[in-house]
Amino acid sequence: MRLDVQVLGKNVAALYRERDDYVLKYNAHANAADFVSLTMPVRDEAWRWPRDLHPFFRQNLPEGYLLNLIREQFGPLLDGTDLSLLAVVGAMGIGRVTVTPEGVAPGTELEALDVQHILHGDNTAEHFSQLVREYARAAISGAVPKFIAPDRQADSETMAMPLGKPTIRTSRHIVKGSDDSTPFLGFNEFYSMRVLERLGVAKVARTQMSDDGRALIVERFDVDADGLPAYGVEDMCGLLGLPPHEKYNSTTEKMLNAARAYLLDRDSVRLELEQLAWHLLSNYVVRNADCHTKNVALFYTSVDDVAFTPVYDIVTTQAYPRFAANPPGLPIDGRKTWAAGKSLERFFNTRMGIAPRHYAQMVEALCDSAVSVGHELIEAARNEPQWHTVAKQMLHAWDDGMASLRSPKKSLQFKGLKPAIEAAGFSAPEPAEKTREVIGRSPLLGKR
Structure with a gap:
C-alpha cells in the first residue's frame, strides 16, 4: 500500500512500507517549505522508521472509543497496520498535512454539520455516539468521544471561493462529548479552561459549552477564518x-x-x-x-x-x-x-x-x-x-x-x-476509587 502525502493540498511525498521499515519519500518537485514535519525536512534521501509509522503520522490516529468505531465501520479496509488506518482517516484531521491512498485527492464527502445542533440539542451518550459514528472518518486522537465534521457555514463559504484556492472540506471546530466515567465533561472542561482564559495572559483555545453541559465545541487554531488548513x-x-x-x-x-x-x-x-x-x-x-x-x-x-x-x-x-x-x-x-x-x-x-x-x-x-x-x-x-x-x-x-x-x-x-x-451547602467530596487508573493508559499494559 502506498499513500500520497499533501501539505496544504499540494502532493509532496509518498508514504509506504518497505520490508520492516516505514518510508517517507519526498517527490522531486518538493521544496524546502513543503516539509511534512519539523523532524523530517525535505531531502533527497528517504526518511525511514523501523517497524511502525513515523511518530508524526501517528500523532492524530484515533484512539479508544473512536478507534473502535472505525474498526466496526471500516474493518474490511484495515489490515491491522497503522498505515491502513491512516489511509481511512488521513484525508481529514488536525494540521496542514493530509494523507490519502495513492492517486486520491484530499477532501471528504462528509455531510456538513451545524454546531448549533450540538450547543442546543440532544447530547446524551446514545445520541452523541451516533454522531461520532457518522463522522468517524477523521484523524483525531484522544480517549474521550470526539469528532471533526465539516462546518455547514464554512462549507458554503468554501464552495464560493475562487478557483486556485484549496478546496479541502474541513471545519472550524472539534466536537467533544462525555461518557459514563466522565459525566458532564463539557461542563468540566469549559470551566477548567476558563480559570486560565479569563486572565488574558496566555493563548487559550476558545470553547463553547452545550446547554446540557455534556458537549464542548472547541474552536480550531490550525485553520484560517474560512476553515481551511493554515498551520502545521x-x-x-x-x-x-x-x-x-x-x-x-x-x-x-x-x-x-x-x-x-x-x-x-x-x-x-x-x-x-x-x-x-x-x-x-x-x-x-x-x-x-x-x-x-x-x-x-x-x-x-x-x-x-x-x-x-x-x-x-x-x-x-x-x-x-x-x-x-x-x-x-x-x-x-x-x-x-x-x-x-x-x-x-x-x-x-x-x-x-x-x-x-x-x-x-x-x-x-x-x-x-x-x-x-x-x-x-x-x-x-x-x-x-x-x-x-x-x-x-x-x-x-x-x-x-x-x-x-x-x-x-x-x-x-x-x-x-x-x-x-x-x-453553597456542598458536602464533602466523593472519595477516590481505590483502583488507580491513569486516563489514556490501558490497564492491560504490563507494569514498568
Whole structure:
C-alpha cells in the first residue's frame, strides 16, 4: 500500500512500507517549505522508521472509543497496520498535512454539520455516539468521544471561493462529548479552561459549552477564518519520537528541551516559555492529571515562526472518583506529585527563566481566578441541579490545588474556596476509587 502525502493540498511525498521499515519519500518537485514535519525536512534521501509509522503520522490516529468505531465501520479496509488506518482517516484531521491512498485527492464527502445542533440539542451518550459514528472518518486522537465534521457555514463559504484556492472540506471546530466515567465533561472542561482564559495572559483555545453541559465545541487554531488548513501542528509526543501509547513516558524537562530546539526566534522565546509556564501551573491549580506529551504542542506556518499552540484539553480529572487519585501526568525533577513544593518553583527559575517572585505572582493570579470561576460554578450548579455533583467535586479539587501551590506559612492570608463551598451547602467530596487508573493508559499494559 502506498499513500500520497499533501501539505496544504499540494502532493509532496509518498508514504509506504518497505520490508520492516516505514518510508517517507519526498517527490522531486518538493521544496524546502513543503516539509511534512519539523523532524523530517525535505531531502533527497528517504526518511525511514523501523517497524511502525513515523511518530508524526501517528500523532492524530484515533484512539479508544473512536478507534473502535472505525474498526466496526471500516474493518474490511484495515489490515491491522497503522498505515491502513491512516489511509481511512488521513484525508481529514488536525494540521496542514493530509494523507490519502495513492492517486486520491484530499477532501471528504462528509455531510456538513451545524454546531448549533450540538450547543442546543440532544447530547446524551446514545445520541452523541451516533454522531461520532457518522463522522468517524477523521484523524483525531484522544480517549474521550470526539469528532471533526465539516462546518455547514464554512462549507458554503468554501464552495464560493475562487478557483486556485484549496478546496479541502474541513471545519472550524472539534466536537467533544462525555461518557459514563466522565459525566458532564463539557461542563468540566469549559470551566477548567476558563480559570486560565479569563486572565488574558496566555493563548487559550476558545470553547463553547452545550446547554446540557455534556458537549464542548472547541474552536480550531490550525485553520484560517474560512476553515481551511493554515498551520502545521505537532505534539510533543511525536517530537520526542514516542508512539501515542507512551505519551506519559517522558518528563517535563525532556518535553521542554525538545520544544526549545524549534523555538528559533530568540526575541519570542521568553514569551513562549511563559506560555508553557501558565499552561503547566493551570494543571496544578485545577488538578488536571491528564497533561501528557500529546496535550502540549507546537504550531507554525514555517520553521521561522514555531510557537506553542493555544492551551487545550485542561480538565479537572480529580472531579471524577475513578481518576481522583492520579498524580500529574508528567514528572518534574523526577517526581509525580501535586505537592511539588520548591521543585516546581526551581524548575520555573532554572529551566524557564521565571524568577521566584514572578512565579509567586503567577500562582496567586491563577488562584484568584479559580476563586472567581468557582463562584460561577456555584451559580451554574444552582441553576442546573444535574451539574451539582461534578461542580462540587471540581470546587474541592481546585481548593486542594491552590493550597498545594501556596506556602503553608503564608496560606492563611490568602482566600480559597472553602467559605464559598460551605456557604453553597456542598458536602464533602466523593472519595477516590481505590483502583488507580491513569486516563489514556490501558490497564492491560504490563507494569514498568
